[in-house]
Amino acid sequence: MELIDTSRIPNHIAIIMDGNGRWAKQKGHDRIYGHSNGVESVRESIKTAREFNVKYLTLYAFSTENWNRPKEEIDALMDLLVTTIISEIEELKENDVRLKIIGNVELLPEKCIQALKDAEERTASNKGLTLILALSYSSRWEITNAVKEILKNGCAQNEITEELVSSYLNTAGIPEPELLIRTSGEQRISNFLLWQIAYTEFYFTEVHWPDFKRDEFLKAILEYQNRERRFGKISEQIKA
Numbered sequence: 001m002e003l004i005d006t007s008r009i010p011n012h013i014a015i016i017m018d019g020n021g022r023w024a025k026q027k028g029h030d031r032i033y034g035h036s037n038g039v040e041s042v043r044e045s046i047k048t049a050r051e052f053n054v055k056y057l058t059l060y061a062f063s064t065e066n067w068n069r070p071k072e073e074i075d076a077l078m079d080l081l082v083t084t085i086i087s088e089i090e091e092l093k094e095n096d097v098r099l100k101i102i103g104n105v106e107l108l109p110e111k112c113i114q115a116l117k118d119a120e121e122r123t124a125s126n127k128g129l130t131l132i133l134a135l136s137y138s139s140r141w142e143i144t145n146a147v148k149e150i151l152k153n154g155c156a157q158n159e160i161t162e163e164l165v166s167s168y169l170n171t172a173g174i175p176e177p178e179l180l181i182r183t184s185g186e187q188r189i190s191n192f193l194l195w196q197i198a199y200t201e202f203y204f205t206e207v208h209w210p211d212f213k214r215d216e217f218l219k220a221i222l223e224y225q226n227r228e229r230r231f232g233k234i235s236e237q238i239k240a
Contacts, residue, residue, distance in 0.1 A: 001218060004052070008225050010178035012056035013049065014200070016192055017041070019184025019208030032076045037210040039084055048217045049129055050095060056130045056174060060192050064104060064138035078108070081135075082115045089119050096128030102170035103137030104145075132174065139194035142170050171196055179224045181217075183209045201227050 017038060024034030042059065049057045062077065092099060099119045108116075116135070146168035150160065166172065176196045182188075185206040189197070203220045205212070 003222055004218060005225055006052065009052050009054060009221065010224055011054070012058070012175050012177045012179075013054055013220075014058040014060070014177040014180045014193060014197070015045065016060045016180070016182040016186075016190060017209045017212075018182055018186055020210060022184060023208035023210045031073055032080070034208075034210055035077060035080055039080070041209055041212045042084075043088075044213045045217055046095075046097065046129065046131060048214045050097070052218075052221065054129060056132060056177075058102075058132040058134060058177065058193070060134045060137065060190070062103075062135045062137070063191060064107075064136055064141055065191065067107070067136070078112055082111055085115045085119050089122060092119070092123050092131070093126065096126045097123060098126040098128070098130045099123045100130055100132045100174075101135055102132060102142075103135045104141055105136055107136045130174070132171075134192065137170075138191045140191055143195055165195070169195060176200065179203060179220065181205070181220045183207055183212050 020034030020038045021031040022034070023037070024031050027033070045059070046057065061081070066077075067074065099116075101116050101120060105113055105116065112135075116133075143165075146165055149168050150164065155164065171193070176198070177193065177200045180189075180193070180197055180200045181203045183205055185204070187204045193200075201224050203223050205216060205220070207216050
């Protein structure tokens, strides 16, 4: 912790929470056991992000591709989602955390949609950390949907800019992530925030998500602070 420069904390951190199933299998349990234990890592990440004044934390909770998993696992995940949101809402309010949902939420069960909508409304006035859950999310879906909306609104070709496209994404108004973390050793993006991570620093760790606690979070921040972010420039320009 003493190595962390608190003046250079990423404003926005995104996390691909991977490895719940493998973690559970290693311990002789079913995959749902891993998902249930992964909730504690979510709590720790929120707490650590707040402690170090991270303003935005985006968690990849369920992709559109995850709908292809066995129905029993999907049903259990949806139940876990609802019970977790209901149980955590008061603590989110007390800790000034605002919840925002991105993704094609219309595909979620009605009970999930209602729980998410209620949580968003009840935390809407919070000004601290913004917690963004990517649910039924796919970056290709997001970008395709943005293009459809741009065309529907009759934008002329010369009006289409990067800023305009960004304004039609689910993340409109949210700064792009400076740091993307993926747990469990996989080194791919899995259709997550493809537009938004153009200049994001990537951090991959072998640690499975249920074991990703405060120290692992801080290791990722420290690694980020050891990077030189040039945005196409050369080192001499950055240091000038």
